[in-house]
Amino acid sequence: MRLPAYIKSMAQLSAESESKIAQAFHRRELQKGELLFRQGEVCHHIFYIEKGLARVFYNTESGKDVTAWFFADNNFFTAHDSFYQHKPAPNNCELLEDSDVYTLTYSEMVAMLNDNHDMAKFAFHTVYLLAKQQAEFINGIKFQSAEERYNALMHHYPNIFQRAKLRHIASFLGITQETLSRIRGGK
Amino acid sequence: MRLPAYIKSMAQLSAESESKIAQAFHRRELQKGELLFRQGEVCHHIFYIEKGLARVFYNTESGKDVTAWFFADNNFFTAHDSFYQHKPAPNNCELLEDSDVYTLTYSEMVAMLNDNHDMAKFAFHTVYLLAKQQAEFINGIKFQSAEERYNALMHHYPNIFQRAKLRHIASFLGITQETLSRIRGGK
DNA sequence: ATCATTTTTTGATCTGGATCAATTTTTTCC
DNA sequence: GGAAAAAATTGATCCAGATCAAAAAATGAT
Secondary structure (H helix, E strand, O other): OOOOOOHHHHOOOHHHHHHHHHHEEEEEEEOOOOEEEOOOEEEEEEEEEEEEEEEEEEEOOOEEEEEEEEOOOEEOOHHHHHHOOOEEEEOEEEEEEEEEEEEEEHHHHHHHHHHOOHHHHHHHHHHHHHHHHHHHHHHOOOOOOOOHHHHHHHHHHHHHHOOOOOOOOHHHHOOHHHHHHHOOOOO | OOHHHHHHHHHHOHHHHHHHHHHOOOHHHHHHHHEEOOOOEEOOOOEEEEOOOEEEEEEOOOOOEEEEEEEOEEEEEOOHHHHHHHOEOOOOEEOOEEEEEEEEHHHHHHHHHOOHHHHHHHHHHHHHHHHHHHHHHHHOOOOOHHHHHHHHHHHOOOHHHHHHHHHHHHHOOOOOOHHHHHHHHHO
C-alpha cells in the first residue's frame, strides 16, 4: 500500500518509516454489505479505505438506524475508543460499495508504536483529522436548518447522493428521509 | 506541573518523559473573562486547565453566540487545527472562572516532538480524548429531544449549572435558553 | 420482460421548540 | 443597601420539520 500524500506531508514521516508503515497494512478486497466492526464487539483493526465507501451507524432504543459517519476513499478510520481501549464498539460499520481496504491489527500497531517514533506521529494525525472533521460537524449542526445542513453537505461532498442511500444521508444530517427528499426536490 | 494520572496511564510515558513534558509547561493564574484564543487569529498554545472552566464559542452570521465546547479541570485543549496548521482559529475561548492554566507554545511542542517519542504519544492522547468526546456528542445530538439532551448533560456533568450561565449551556446543547429554562423548571 | 422488494416521493396533520415580548430574579458595584 | 445591569423565567404565538400514510419509482431476481 502507498500512504496518501496528505498523511506524508502532515506527519512528516521519514521515507523509512513511511514504507514501514505502508507495508505493515494488509490489503483486502471486500464486498458491499460486509461489516468491518460491530456494535458491542471489540474492534481489533485500524482501516484504510483506498477506494470505496463505509458507513458507521448505530441503532437507537426506538429501533431507528442512525448514520454516525461516512468514510470514503483514502481515509484512515477505526472505532477509536474500542480499538485503543479494547472496549465494545458503540457502532457498526458496513461497506456501502465493494471496497479496497487495508487493515492493521492493534498488536501490529503497538509493536510499531513502541519501536518507531514516526508511528506515533502517524497515529496522532489519523485521530487529529477525525477530531477536526467532527469539530466542524458539531459547529455546523447546532441551530442550522435542515436545508442549511443539506447545502453544507452538498458543498463539500457533492456526489454523496450517487453513492449512499437517501435514508443514510438523512440520518447522518439528523433529519428524516421525507424532509431530505422534499429539500432535494426543491420543496 | 504534574501530569494528570489519566494521561500517564493511557500514554504509558516513561518517568523521564513525563517530567520533561510536565516541566515544559508554564503556569499562569488567569482571571475570569480572559480570552485564551480568538476567532480569526492563530492560536499559538496548547493549554492544560488544572482548575477552572473555559468555554469555546463562535458567533454565527446572524450574530448569535454559540458555545462549541466546555473544558473544565484537568483537561488539555487548544484550537487544534489552528495550533497545528497555523491557521486562523474558528472560535474564541474565554475563561468562565478564575483558572489555573498551564501553557506550552507550538515551537516548544515541536522541539519536544522531534526529540522525544513519548511526546508524540502524549500529543496523540490529547486529540484522541477530544475525538472520543466529540463522537459521543455527535451520537447524542441527532434526533434527541431538548429534554433528552438536558438529561444526558446532567448525567455526566451534574454541577455544570453552578459553573456556567444558562444561555451558554443552552447553546452548547443546541437549544434556546427559554426552552432550557422551561425544561429545568419541570415545564 | 415480469413480478417482488426496496427506495423515494408526495400528501395531510400535528407538535416541539423557536421567536417575540414582558416580567421577575439575581448579580454587580458605587 | 439600593440603583443599575445582567440573567432567568414566564406567556403567547407560530412554523419547520416530525409523523403517519399511501402512491410512485427504482432496483433486483427469476
